[in-house]
Amino acid sequence: MSFKGLTPISYGGREVWPLIEGGKGVSATNGMSSGAWAAAGGIGTVSAVNADSYDAEGKIVPQVYDQLTRKERHEQLIRYAIDGAATQVERAYEMAGGNGAININVLWEMGGAQAVLEGVLERTKGMVTGVTCGAGMPYKLAEIAARFDVSYLPIISSARAFRALWKRSYHKVSDLMAAVVYEDPWLAGGHNGLSNAEDPKKPEDPYPRVAALRETMRKEGVAESVPIVMAGGVWYLREWENWIDNDELGQIAFQFGTRPLLTEESPIPQGWKDALRDIEPGDVLLHKFSPTGFYSSAVKNDFLYDLIYRSQRQIAFAKTAEGEMTAQLDVGVKGKNFWVRPEDLVSAREWVAQGHTEALKTPDGTVVFVTPEKRAEIRKDQADCMGCLSHCGFSSWKDHDDYTTGRLADPRSFCIQKTLQDIAHGDDVNQNLMFAGHAAYRFREDPFYSNKFTPSVKQLVDRILTGD
Numbered sequence: 001m002s003f004k005g006l007t008p009i010s011y012g013g014r015e016v017w018p019l020i021e022g023g024k025g026v027s028a029t030n031g032m033s034s035g036a037w038a039a040a041g042g043i044g045t046v047s048a049v050n051a052d053s054y055d056a057e058g059k060i061v062p063q064v065y066d067q068l069t070r071k072e073r074h075e076q077l078i079r080y081a082i083d084g085a086a087t088q089v090e091r092a093y094e095m096a097g098g099n100g101a102i103n104i105n106v107l108w109e110m111g112g113a114q115a116v117l118e119g120v121l122e123r124t125k126g127m128v129t130g131v132t133c134g135a136g137m138p139y140k141l142a143e144i145a146a147r148f149d150v151s152y153l154p155i156i157s158s159a160r161a162f163r164a165l166w167k168r169s170y171h172k173v174s175d176l177m178a179a180v181v182y183e184d185p186w187l188a189g190g191h192n193g194l195s196n197a198e199d200p201k202k203p204e205d206p207y208p209r210v211a212a213l214r215e216t217m218r219k220e221g222v223a224e225s226v227p228i229v230m231a232g233g234v235w236y237l238r239e240w241e242n243w244i245d246n247d248e249l250g251q252i253a254f255q256f257g258t259r260p261l262l263t264e265e266s267p268i269p270q271g272w273k274d275a276l277r278d279i280e281p282g283d284v285l286l287h288k289f290s291p292t293g294f295y296s297s298a299v300k301n302d303f304l305y306d307l308i309y310r311s312q313r314q315i316a317f318a319k320t321a322e323g324e325m326t327a328q329l330d331v332g333v334k335g336k337n338f339w340v341r342p343e344d345l346v347s348a349r350e351w352v353a354q355g356h357t358e359a360l361k362t363p364d365g366t367v368v369f370v371t372p373e374k375r376a377e378i379r380k381d382q383a384d385c386m387g388c389l390s391h392c393g394f395s396s397w398k399d400h401d402d403y404t405t406g407r408l409a410d411p412r413s414f415c416i417q418k419t420l421q422d423i424a425h426g427d428d429v430n431q432n433l434m435f436a437g438h439a440a441y442r443f444r445e446d447p448f449y450s451n452k453f454t455p456s457v458k459q460l461v462d463r464i465l466t467g468d
Contacts, residue, residue: 003237003467005244008041009227009253011178012101012129012151017042019464020181020229022257023105023132024190024435025049026420028268029260031088035095036265036457038102045132046092048104048120050077050388050417051084052267063421065386070397074387077417078112082119089120093127101129103153107191108136109292111387111399114144121148130178135191135294136390137165142173151178153229157185157193158209159216166220179253180217181229182210186286188232189257189437191294200286200295206230207243214250224250231255235439235446238467256464258437262449264456269426272434275299277449279440286438291394291413299434303419306374311412313351313369314362315344332359332369360411363393368411381415388417 008015021037023029023045030051034044052060063080065073085104092102104124106117121128125148133141134155145152154170154177156162162180170177185192186203194200210228217226227250230243234254237244243252261268262276283300289307290296298304318325319337327345329338331352338359340348348359348369356369360378370378385395392398394413396405416433423432443449448463455463 002465003241003244005241006237006465009251011043014101016100017461017465018227018229018251018253019043019461020103020231020253020255021045021260022189022231022255023047023103024257024261025105025107025110026417027052027424028266028420028435029105030267031091031095032265032267033260033263033457034088034102035092036263037260037461038092038096038100040458040461041100042461043101043103043129044092044096045103045105046085046088048081048085048106048116049110050081050421051088053080053083053087060425065384070385070387070395071403073385074111074397074399077386077388078115078119081110081112081116082123085116085120086123089124089127093124102127103130103132104128105132106138108133108138108141109191109294109390110135111389111392111397113138113390114140117144118148121150132181134181134183134193135292137161139165139169142170142176145176146173149176151176153177153179153181155181155183155193155231156213157183158195159212160195161193162213163216163220166222171220174222177222177226179227179229180213180222181231181255182206182213183255184230184232185295186232187297187438189284189297189440190435191290191292191296192286194286194295200288206233207249210243210252211248214248217250227251227253229253229255231257232437233439235259235442236468237464241467258440259460259464260457261436262443262454263460264454266457268424269429271426271429272423273454275301275429275434276436276440276443277452279436279443281441284436284438284440289413291392291410291416292389293391293393297435297438299436299440301434302430303432303434307412307414310368310370310374313347313356314366314412315340315348316366318365329359329367332357333367338367361408362412363408363410370411378411381418382409384418385415386417 019042029047037044130151132153185194325339327342351369358375359367396409419432
């Protein structure tokens with residue numbers, strides 16, 4: 001029995017519930033969780049972003065980057081990524097037992113994204129039904145899907161972004177576009193597609209934005225049977241009752257990214273699962289610290305506060321005395337070519353007195369003050385870069401041409417690969433980036449999770465189908 005109006009859709013040659021597991025990168029969604037979601041009749045999503053692979057004894061293979069150059073480490077990363085994702089797809093496919101469907105999720109801004117996607121699809125023929133892809137403008141997604149005869153589901157955050165992708169590429173392979181994922185840029189966890197025209201502090205109602213997306217799809221001749229997947233902020237289906245069987249919106253499916261984190265099959269460590277139960281409204285922050293340059297949403301913890309406070313200990317400087325820059329910076333830097341505002345010199349001396357004795361230059365003509373220990377950590381992480389992004393603000397890596405963005409490495413950011421590997425494999429949840437959607441506070445309020453109950457994926461899907 002399902003929530004009223006919600007009916008199965010045809011996908012990959014079989015009937016499935018229009019419920020999609022959001023693919024969460026770097027081992028937060030794997031073959032176990034997505035295989036279980038598909039087995040329950042939905043669409044499971046294996047993350048193809050540096051997924052885990054296993055040795056002969058079934059133990060996770062640590063991703064060690066021992067090559068000397070970034071380019072060589074980047075090539076190692078691509079090999080790890082293909083091995084891991086292919087392994088997880090095989091596990092998911094087996095676990096699904098012919099039910100539901102298995103998708104894979106790729107970030108287009110991931111380093112070597114195209115090579116990884118092609119490598120995984122090559123090794124998992126007949127197992128993957130579709131590819132979801134966002135974080136960037138993945139123009140080549142349709143062409144790759146056509147080559148491997150799989151569906152594709154672009155992730156976008158506005159009708160404008162969809163139109164640009166459609167005009168440039170997707171109209172050529174329209175028959176393989178299985179759905180369009182609308183990811184709410186204010187509510188979704190992980191990286192968010194806020195444009196420069198949108199205010200991160202002023203969330204917009206998703207209904208008119210999704211209605212505009214459907215209108216654009218209709219104008220471009222996209223078949224009515226192609227669903228729009230609502231992603232970000234979805235918890236109870238009963239709260240979306242007016243979206244179901246709605247002529248203006250057309251066929252709608254729903255993606256759940258945060259709720260599946262707290263299930264028996266979820267691969268995240270127990271400490272992360274426990275932390276989810278304590279999140280309160282406002283504890284998830286939409287921030288701009290990610291080395292991708294995108295906004296992203298994560299739980300406020302010591303890791304995130306360190307980034308917030310680091311950026312607050314920041315002053316502008318000039319190389320010569322000019323305008324307001326009349327005071328010579330005499331702390332935290334070597335050399336005399338640092339001129340700052342007199343009031344900023346006072347602040348800098350206060351930070352140094354507190355132990356933040358090292359000033360690091362940013363690409364924006366400022367310096368940030370950090371402790372010697374933090375400076376050493378930042379410099380080591382930058383030196384150890386393995387090229388996990390196509391463009392990395394933190395290390396200045398670029399995965400093509402001359403392998404550099406040409407910009408100064410930014411000490412206000414962090415190594416995203418390192419922290420996500422650490423938190424996914426049991427490291428301190430307070431000292432690492434903890435992604436979550438903005439509805440995560442509902443774990444505390446939802447009676448389903450009372451008395452520390454952790455559902456199986458099947459129990460969660462069954463619960464969602466009731467409207468709760």
